[in-house]
Amino acid sequence: MTDNRIYLVGMPGSGKTTLGRQLATHLQLPFIDLDHYIERKEGKSVRKIFEKTGESWFRKTEALALRQATEEYDQAIIATGGGTPCFEGNMDYINRHGISVYIEVPITEILSRMKAEGIAVRPLLAGKTDAQLHQFFSETLSHRKQFYTKATITYASLNPSAHELCQLIDQWLVKK
Ligand SMILES: Nc1ncnc2c1ncn2[C@@H]1O[C@H](COP(=O)(O)OP(=O)(O)OP(=O)(O)O)[C@@H](O)[C@H]1O
Numbered sequence: 555m556t557d558n559r560i561y562l563v564g565m566p567g568s569g570k571t572t573l574g575r576q577l578a579t580h581l582q583l584p585f586i587d588l589d590h591y592i593e594r595k596e597g598k599s600v601r602k603i604f605e606k607t608g609e610s611w612f613r614k615t616e617a618l619a620l621r622q623a624t625e626e627y628d629q630a631i632i633a634t635g636g637g638t639p640c641f642e643g644n645m646d647y648i649n650r651h652g653i654s655v656y657i658e659v660p661i662t663e664i665l666s667r668m669k670a671e672g673i674a675v676r677p678l679l680a681g682k683t684d685a686q687l688h689q690f691f692s693e694t695l696s697h698r699k700q701f702y703t704k705a706t707i708t709y710a711s712l713n714p715s716a717h718e719l720c721q722l723i724d725q726w727l728v729k730k
């Protein structure tokens with residue numbers, strides 16, 4: 555597998571960071587998590603950026619960071635933020651600069667992972683009932699799906715592996 559950049563996209567909690575790290579180790583490529591990249595550049599957490607400057611400023615910063623990280627790394631695994639593909643023409647930009655993979659996970663699974671992690675650490679989710687959480691995620695996904703499904707490859711798995719994803723990418727490269 556030789557293609558330059560692999561971008562992982564999907565809902566918060568879908569496993570972009572987890573699978574991204576595994577894929578980077580498997581392929582011996584650098585791993586960039588866009589949220590962490592932004593936090594390093596800005597010197598504050600994504601949560602603080604949202605609180606201090608609001609979402610629209612965050613989205614501009616995020617779009618810029620996506621372009622900077624892309625220019626910085628010819629070969630890398632890049633885990634994007636949950637909303638990255640949905641703003642500033644980012645999904646088209648991603649598809650012009652590498653292979654994109656949508657990690658598709660059912661909302662019920664995402665919610666059970668988030669509960670295990672502790673929902674209180676996510677400001678937009680804390681205090682919501684199960685029904686409210688489900689509705690919030692369903693609405694978010696139904697809007698975002700149009701962007702996520704522009705990805706080169708959709709990987710729908712509850713138990714994803716770097717090895718299996720590489721096979722899917724190889725199959726796609728052969729067919730291309
Ligand atoms: N295949 C899996 N099975 C079960 N739990 C998983 C799996 N992949 C990731 N997780 C767990 O789900 C949570 C979310 O995973 P991860 O942080 O990788 O997702 P993410 O898409 O990067 O989320 P975020 O948008 O918040 O950055 C973590 O607690 C992680 O340990």
Ligand SMILES: O=C(O)C1=C[C@@H](O)[C@@H](O)[C@H](O)C1
Pocket residue numbers: 566589600634635636637638
């Ligand atoms: O789903 C979203 O809109 C977000 C997901 C995170 O990765 C962060 O990029 C931020 O919290 C916004």
Ligand SMILES: [Mg+2]
Pocket residue numbers: 570571572587633
């Ligand atoms: Mg992540």
